[in-house]
Amino acid sequence: MINEQELAGTALVLAAAPVGKGRLIDAVSVLPALAAVPPPALTGTAAATLVELADPLDPQAVLTRLRAVVASPGPLALYITGQLHLDHKQRRPHLALARTTPATLRYAALPWHWITGELKLRRPGTTTVVVDLVADTEVWQQMTADRYPLALGPGVSLYGRVAPPPGRRTVVTPDYLSACTAIWRSGARPTLADLHARAAAQVATDGSLLFAVGPPSPTVPAVPxxxxxxxxxxxxxxxxxxxxxxxxxxxxxxxxxxxxxxxxxxxxxxxxxxxxxxxxxxxxxxxxxxxxxxxxxxxxxxxxxxxxxxxxxxxxxxxxxxxxxxxxxxxxxxxxxxxxxxxxxxxxxxxxxxxxxxxxxxxxxxxxxxxxxxxxxxxxxxxxxxxxxx
Structure with a gap:
């Protein structure tokens, strides 16, 4: 069995939101502080590589980078901050990118199920996703009605929050991830469950949906x-x-x-x-x-x-x-x-x-x-x- 702690980890930070009036969150505002955090703190390993995507334009380019980090053998941590919108045709959430508009959502945004699809073949227990997202009105209605849990498949740990739609002409900040960053920069290295609890306590009053899905129990491999x-x-x-x-x-x-x-x-x-x-x-x-x-x-x-x-x-x-x-x-x-x-x-x-x-x-x-x-x-x-x- 592979000892995960002996492998170098990889952290992918994806911060994205539309340019202009469609922006609901200033996703990239957290990046300067996050860049000051030692990458091993992001992955929980002794050594780590950091990949940063700030306001990317093309979903295919994001998918290519995602596939590259998914192929890494060591622990993988994805940090995603941005805004979710609903594709009206397939009724599926998409992560808006820099060029996303309501008319170009299906072609200029990253489908959330692309992320799920790429992660499903990683070894269970080696992948963690931390989110700080804002939902548009339709995605929020789905999530609060439990018709769309923010799931990433078995074997993937998920921590973070999805905030409700902000008021008109209001751009929010990724407060959850900023709280995580402040804890790391203080020198503390809590477990992800403890980190989530401390960060969530700072944003719980805004009505956000909070997620804390830890690693799965180990399975026994077998040939049928x-x-x-x-x-x-x-x-x-x-x-x-x-x-x-x-x-x-x-x-x-x-x-x-x-x-x-x-x-x-x-x-x-x-x-x-x-x-x-x-x-x-x-x-x-x-x-x-x-x-x-x-x-x-x-x-x-x-x-x-x-x-x-x-x-x-x-x-x-x-x-x-x-x-x-x-x-x-x-x-x-x-x-x-x-x-x-x-x-x-x-x-x-x-x-x-x-x-x-x-x-x-x-x-x-x-x-x-x-x-x-x-x-x-x-x-x-x-x-x-x-x-x-x-």
């Missing part, structure tokens, strides 16, 4: 007993104990990948996928989950061709389940397939995978404008006699 069996779960001749699925093995699989045992990790994930296929059937959510785990393990193992192929298969599986082309999970699978194809340096592999990816891009254009055209242009470069695209 059905991996080498001829009969599915519950088949005659199996004991009741054998018919009960083992605990969630994802942590052990990701531990193996982080330790460089990529073949072991891939084999275990494939075994769990086969069990899901036998138990729940092809195209089931359980089978797709393990297919996507295998796709990301291929990425971690430095095999972009295999990762692209598996993400394409996952996207097709979701579309065959009648999920819409603009469903976030479908878009996410296609975007990841496209990203992995972009990492290829082998012309033969790029040409072999391109037709399926292009056909998929025609069905699922995604949110990055001109993604299909970029893919086709890069394929033309692969066919040219000049050096391969970089």
């Amino acid at each position: 007993p059905q991996a080498t069996a001829d009969r599915p779960v519950g088949a005659p001749g199996r004991s009741a104990a054998e018919a009960v699925p083992a605990p969630d093995p994802l942590q052990g699989i990701l531990d193996a990948a982080a330790a460089g045992r990529h073949r072991d990790a891939a084999a275990a994930a494939e075994a769990w996928e086969q069990q899901a296929l036998r138990t729940y059937g092809p195209g089931s959510p359980q089978a797709i989950h393990w297919l996507e785990v295998r796709a990301d393990l291929a990425r971690l193992g430095g095999d972009p061709a295999r990762s692209c192929e598996l993400w394409v298969a996952a996207a097709h599986s979701r579309l065959e389940r009648q999920q819409a082309p603009d469903d976030p999970d479908v878009e996410g699978a296609v975007d990841r397939a496209h990203h992995q194809w972009d990492q290829l340096r082998d012309a033969r592999a790029a040409r072999a995978l391109a037709p399926a990816l292009i056909a998929l891009r025609r069905r699922v254009p995604g949110r990055q404008r001109g993604a299909l055209q970029l893919l086709q242009r890069r394929l033309e470069q692969w066919h040219s006699p000049a050096s391969p695209p970089r």
Whole structure:
């Protein structure tokens, strides 16, 4: 088992809000004080790297930086301050960026589910998200009615607050994160739970929603007993104990990948996928989950061709389940397939995978404008006699 304290941590600070009259929070105002905090205090490790994004313009650029830090093996801490707005089409919250307006929300803001999607394959217990956010009226109504908890998936710790919409022409400040910063700069190094309690006490009177979701209990990694069996779960001749699925093995699989045992990790994930296929059937959510785990393990193992192929298969599986082309999970699978194809340096592999990816891009254009055209242009470069695209 990896000792997390022996690994260097990574802290990503994202402070963003629209420029102009749409700004509800002065998100970047906390950055100077936060920059004076030693990065290890932000991650709880002996050493740490700090990545700072101040008023970024492009959601795809933010996603690229997020993917880079998510791939780090050590503990990861995300500090996010800004404002949430509701996408009227899909009824999902988005984090506004510098160029976000009500008319450009779907293209110029960062969908919150992108963050959730990137974090879901990290080892449970290695990721912490600290938020200091302001909600617009519609997001606030959803959250206070418990129709949208600010969840980030299992295995991710969440601390912080979401403040209600401020009054007209009022711009608030990230007081919660400022309180955390003042505590750190005093030299104190409390646990995150204690830090949250102290910071929350300073902002609790403004009606904010407060979040304190600590690390999960450890799970026991296991290979499914059905991996080498001829009969599915519950088949005659199996004991009741054998018919009960083992605990969630994802942590052990990701531990193996982080330790460089990529073949072991891939084999275990494939075994769990086969069990899901036998138990729940092809195209089931359980089978797709393990297919996507295998796709990301291929990425971690430095095999972009295999990762692209598996993400394409996952996207097709979701579309065959009648999920819409603009469903976030479908878009996410296609975007990841496209990203992995972009990492290829082998012309033969790029040409072999391109037709399926292009056909998929025609069905699922995604949110990055001109993604299909970029893919086709890069394929033309692969066919040219000049050096391969970089």
